Amino acid sequence: MKTFTPAQVVSETGFSLDTLRYYERIGLLDRIERNTAGQRRFTDRDVGWLMTIRCLRDTGMPIAEMLRFAELTRAGDHNIPERILLLEEHDRRVEEQIAHWRSRQQGVQHKIAYYRDVVKLHHFADTGDDMAEV
Amino acid sequence: MKTFTPAQVVSETGFSLDTLRYYERIGLLDRIERNTAGQRRFTDRDVGWLMTIRCLRDTGMPIAEMLRFAELTRAGDHNIPERILLLEEHDRRVEEQIAHWRSRQQGVQHKIAYYRDVVKLHHFADTGDDMAEV
DNA sequence: GGTTGACCTGGAGCCCACTCCAGGTGGCAT
DNA sequence: ATGCCACCTGGAGTGGGCTCCAGGTCAACC
Numbered sequence: 001m002k003t004f005t006p007a008q009v010v011s012e013t014g015f016s017l018d019t020l021r022y023y024e025r026i027g028l029l030d031r032i033e034r035n036t037a038g039q040r041r042f043t044d045r046d047v048g049w050l051m052t053i054r055c056l057r058d059t060g061m062p063i064a065e066m067l068r069f070a071e072l073t074r075a076g077d078h079n080i081p082e083r084i085l086l087l088e089e090h091d092r093r094v095e096e097q098i099a100h101w102r103s104r105q106q107g108v109q110h111k112i113a114y115y116r117d118v119v120k121l122h123h124f125a126d127t128g129d130d131m132a133e134v
Numbered sequence: 135m136k137t138f139t140p141a142q143v144v145s146e147t148g149f150s151l152d153t154l155r156y157y158e159r160i161g162l163l164d165r166i167e168r169n170t171a172g173q174r175r176f177t178d179r180d181v182g183w184l185m186t187i188r189c190l191r192d193t194g195m196p197i198a199e200m201l202r203f204a205e206l207t208r209a210g211d212h213n214i215p216e217r218i219l220l221l222e223e224h225d226r227r228v229e230e231q232i233a234h235w236r237s238r239q240q241g242v243q244h245k246i247a248y249y250r251d252v253v254k255l256h257h258f259a260d261t262g263d264d265m266a267e268v
Numbered sequence: 269g270g271t272t273g274a275c276c277t278g279g280a281g282c283c284c285a286c287t288c289c290a291g292g293t294g295g296c297a298t
Numbered sequence: 299a300t301g302c303c304a305c306c307t308g309g310a311g312t313g314g315g316c317t318c319c320a321g322g323t324c325a326a327c328c
Contacts (some may be wrong), residue, residue, distance in 0.1 A: 055241035084249045107189035115218045
């Protein structure tokens with residue numbers, strides 16, 4: 001059965017080695033197998049799980065909630081509906097978050113447009129620019 | 135000239151009173167005027183600036199960079215082009231960030247779809263579900 | 269057979285962005 | 299006049315999420 005060294009997992013998942021150890025320590029990863037020298041050997045399942053973690057992490061899920069998800073996953077198939085609910089709820093929050101970012105981004109773009117106007121007008125008159133323009 | 139009490143600014147900007155004080159302390163806000171009792175009285179300019187901060191903050195700009203922007207703004211009109219560059223750069227990062235979120239979100243949705251399938255099939259056979267499925 | 273170099277452990281430290289606290293002041297409503 | 303409440307200050311504390319460190323163990327290459 002194929003396994004991965006820590007360095008391979010680092011380059012595949014983008015997590016730092018310290019972060020991998022940290023995740024194992026807090027129980028976000030199951031205890032990773034060791035070789036005779038005590039070094040970690042990750043299975044494809046470990047790496048797959050880390051990819052899932054990557055998605056959740058990068059979409060802003062806090063570690064506490066990923067822990068909850070990990071526990072559900074460990075507990076067996078019977079709670080898949082619960083896992084679905086958790087992910088759906090998260091998906092909804094991501095959607096909201098993106099919408100929020102978009103609307104704030106428009107504020108930023110508005111400000112840029114305003115500044116561009118100021119620069120354009122600047123050839124004709126002083127502007128009285130200040131911290132609260134726009 | 136109209137001014138705002140701390141409580142009014144809290145409710146208008148969504149920042150907590152402690153956060154407003156913190157922002158003033160670190161120089162993200164100019165020194166806010168005080169009344170005779172030493173209590174803050176915010177001007178519309180202060181509130182306008184806070185709205186700008188809100189946009190930048192909510193789109194993930196770190197405080198250190200907002201401080202740079204505040205310094206540019208304080209320094210006068212001549213550096214508006216520099217401010218434009220800063221905001222454009224930020225806007226680009228926001229765009230990237232959103233794209234990244236979207237793609238990770240699809241990973242989550244994929245997982246949800248997978249789980250739904252598992253639930254559907256569950257009436258016919260055990261699935262051998264584990265942490266690395268998908 | 270010696271020197272890298274990848275890895276190990278437990279624990280401490282760090283950064284960011286707040287948030288809370290103790291102790292105090294001034295003003296307004298009853 | 300007496301509560302009470304909103305506010306003040308300087309400074310300490312918090313929480314999340316890593317990140318770093320010291321001191322040590324194998325394994326592999328020259």
